[in-house]
Amino acid sequence: MRLTLFLRLSLLGTVMALTGCSSQPEPPPSLEYAFWLDSDAVLQNQFRITFFKPDSSWYKSSKRRTNPLLDDHNLFLHLEKELDQRQLCLQGYQIMERRPTAKGITLAGRCSAIH
Numbered sequence: 001m002r003l004t005l006f007l008r009l010s011l012l013g014t015v016m017a018l019t020g021c022s023s024q025p026e027p028p029p030s031l032e033y034a035f036w037l038d039s040d041a042v043l044q045n046q047f048r049i050t051f052f053k054p055d056s057s058w059y060k061s062s063k064r065r066t067n068p069l070l071d072d073h074n075l076f077l078h079l080e081k082e083l084d085q086r087q088l089c090l091q092g093y094q095i096m097e098r099r100p101t102a103k104g105i106t107l108a109g110r111c112s113a114i115h
Contacts, residue, residue, distance in 0.1 A: 030066055031058075031075075033104075035082050045088055045111040049079055052104040069105045079107060 016055050032052045039045050051069055059065065083089045089111035097108040 005069065031078055033082075037086070037088070046108070047083075047088070047093075047110070048106060048108045049082065050101065050104055050106040051078070052074060075105070075107065 009073045017029055031054065034052075034064075035049050036048045037045060038047070054062075054068060060070075073075050083093065092112040094112065095109040097106070099108070
């Protein structure tokens with residue numbers, strides 16, 4: 001009887017643990033942005049990305065109440081996704097400037113030099 005109860009509880013615990021591990025994290029809500037790339041003479045790519053302030057419909061669809069432009073983690077997820085899609089900054093990058101604008105926020109940076 002005890003062995004049967006132990007096996008049932010073990011099975012239940014395993015199923016619950018696997019169910020928790022299989023859940024995917026919620027993707028960051030999409031933001032509108034513009035991306036620019038400048039290549040200089042020493043092959044060090046410099047980039048700029050401007051995130052635009054979302055309108056009221058964004059807040060309704062994303063179910064968030066806080067301004068996403070204040071969430072650095074969210075901004076960097078979008079930046080890294082853009083860099084990955086373009087196969088840029090594979091050795092890393094540095095943010096040189098973070099500047100608020102009338103329409104949102106701009107991050108300016110450069111790819112790390114290849115050694």
